[in-house]
Amino acid sequence: MGSLLRLKGIAKRYHGVQALKGIDLAVERGEIHALLGENGAGKSTLMKILVGVERPDAGTIEFDGQARRFATYHEAISVGMGIVFQEFSLIPYLNAVENIFLGHEQVGRFGLLRKKAMRARAEALCARLGVMIDLDIPVHRLSVAQQQFVEIAKALALDARLLILDEPTATLTPGEAELLFDVMRQLKRQGVAMIFISHHLEEIFQVCDRITVLRDGANAGALDTDDGDIERLVEMMVGRKLACSFPPKSAGPRGKVVLDVRRLRRERKGPSNSFTLHEGEILGFAGLVGAGRTELALAVIGALPSVERELWLHGEPVKVADPAAALAQGIGLLPESRKSEGLVLDFSIRENISLNNLGKYEGAGRLIDRHREHESVRELMKALAIKAPGPESRVINLSGGNQQKVVIARWVNHQCKVLIFDEPTRGIDVGAKAEIYALMRKLTEKGYAIILISSELPEIIGMSDRVAVFNKGAIVATLEGGAINPQEVMRHATASQRIELAQ
The missing domain is CATH 3.40.50.300 (P-loop containing nucleotide triphosphate hydrolases)
Known part of the structure; x- marks a missing residue:
């Protein structure tokens, strides 16, 4: 030709x-x-x-x-x-x-x-x-x-x-x-x-x-x-074999309940959803596009309205009126669009990581202690393996995987123990995906609890300790162990009739 x-x-x-x-x-x-x-x-x-x-x-x-x-x-x-x-x-x-x-x-x-x-x-x-x-x-x-x-x-x-x-x-x-x-x-x-x-x-x-x-x-x-x-x-x-993209799942017993969401209803005639999230686990939110996974997560943190909702953190009832209140309670969101919703691209790594937590570095006369801020950001960059010349590097010049790590570093810096990852590997390459997966497991080993929302079925299956399957706005099944497989997830996600299972 x-x-x-x-x-x-x-x-x-x-x-x-x-x-x-x-x-x-x-x-x-x-x-x-x-x-x-x-x-x-x-x-x-x-x-x-x-x-x-x-x-x-x-x-x-x-x-x-x-x-x-x-x-x-x-x-x-x-x-x-x-x-x-x-x-x-x-x-x-x-x-x-x-x-x-x-x-x-x-x-x-x-x-x-x-x-x-x-x-x-x-x-x-x-x-x-x-x-x-x-x-x-x-x-x-x-x-x-x-x-x-x-x-x-x-x-x-x-x-x-x-x-x-x-x-x-x-x-x-x-x-x-x-x-x-x-x-x-x-x-x-x-x-x-x-x-x-x-x-x-x-x-x-x-x-x-x-x-x-x-x-x-x-x-x-x-x-x-x-x-x-x-x-x-x-x-x-x-340049090397990735023998397994997904790190081993948690082998020990399930940790204490960190987040307990009860009877969350976004609309008066809509479905009522309840779920629990445990210390040290990754709970996958699976379902077809438009099934309501992201909307439920946003309602949890008060970014979308709900007509009914009860939230319990560490066994205590809490009021979360908006994302700022959720952040104050230790719940952080990595949004689906990191560039438009998660980062200020023209800011440096330091500025993005410190953005919501400048009070942590307040020194004499209520001025920011820049030396302490720099050292803290450097430690986070090292801990999360953010590849960049230094804290003052502009985020816009980083790869997609490193940009995602900067968002994670911000919430770790804010001491958020509940993290919601919405499509965390969208638009990043296979090597960077493996790094994000390893980082997520490293966080759960330290006691963090993660909700993973993903449209990639292999990612949901490979990373989740339990999977909540959504269908038409409702959680219709919660899978664990050997039940976390493509056939079971898709059976519930595509069922024409909702399957009512105990949470």
């Missing part, structure tokens, strides 16, 4: 650090090519160079048989490249047609917009993708998957022959992800090549033809999808 894209010897250096060390990559016409690597392996830098956002120090780019070096993103688009970023670049209050043609609107005589022609073209693009999208409503009212298809349509409207899809399934449900894969297969049949970046390795084998793996800014290998498996890919990515 012939290569559409060839990168040879791409190198890039930033401030004395060699980010890319002579990367080679070839993408054939009409193939879906996976680009894998841990956070920091060089994937993003390589893609920025490819589309003209960054310039390489060395190496060549060939596209459609011609040598290219793009000075701007616009130049890359003009020859047939398109990129769908993990963070969408849509204007939320414009509709799909307006977003698809933003910046290259069709105009007629006197500079008037050709609205009918643009709409017809948008309809044809949606038909080409095989998707149904309401073209008249603001895109913020579309589902995440539909917004992603609008992004793809934007690229196809510019006749893209190579699509770069950066973590496209990170925020999709399994059903939406499968719909995206159908769209990708359809584009492949039409001759469009794709570079697919994902941390979900099982997806690679569903949709990709070939794989290139980067490690520490260099090529770690390339292979056909049929010749590999997840274990081999992990070893290529991290």
Whole structure:
């Protein structure tokens, strides 16, 4: 079929650090090519160079048989490249047609917009993708998957022959992800090549033809999808075998009840939920997307309203009106979106960790004792293995796994003994996942109690000592021991009738 894209010897250096060390990559016409690597392996830098956002120090780019070096993103688009970023670049209050043609609107005589022609073209693009999208409503009212298809349509409207899809399934449900894969297969049949970046390795084998793996800014290998498996890919990515991603579960007897939630009802006619959380355990919240797991956790800490609720901490009844009151009682939340809800990205590690607990470092004259604060943060960074030059490093420059550790460090610093982890490994690589898992177990060994909310079934099964399964807003089963397996979890999560079991 012939290569559409060839990168040879791409190198890039930033401030004395060699980010890319002579990367080679070839993408054939009409193939879906996976680009894998841990956070920091060089994937993003390589893609920025490819589309003209960054310039390489060395190496060549060939596209459609011609040598290219793009000075701007616009130049890359003009020859047939398109990129769908993990963070969408849509204007939320414009509709799909307006977003698809933003910046290259069709105009007629006197500079008037050709609205009918643009709409017809948008309809044809949606038909080409095989998707149904309401073209008249603001895109913020579309589902995440539909917004992603609008992004793809934007690229196809510019006749893209190579699509770069950066973590496209990170925020999709399994059903939406499968719909995206159908769209990708359809584009492949039409001759469009794709570079697919994902941390979900099982997806690679569903949709990709070939794989290139980067490690520490260099090529770690390339292979056909049929010749590999997840274990081999992990070893290529991290440079070693991860014999077991999940650390051993707690073997001893269950600890004392730390948190007792009784008769929590979010709506007057909604289900009433009760559960207990024990010292030193990880309680998994499992269920389909929309089953109410996060909503229940937010209601526990007062971030969402409830019409009925009783909370007991360490055997004593407590009132938790809002998240600040929950924090005062020692309950901390690691939110699903660490970037928008968990961190102040422009702040340093020190500022993020100390953010809710500056009183701890109050010195003479009510001034902050910076030396004591620095030492405390350094100790936390060491204890949680946060990889950064020092406490003053900006959080925005850290990998996803290290950003997550900073959020954990904040609540450990605040002496929270109950931690709610909402999708703690979303968007981080396999090596960083293993570190987060090990850290969670280390915390439980010290007596912390953790609620784990995750859409990844292997994560729920591998990490949880008990699993509360949600179905339509209700906890319908609490599993433990050998009952924590995929069949049992999914049987309860997908049952059409709620199964009433004693808590």
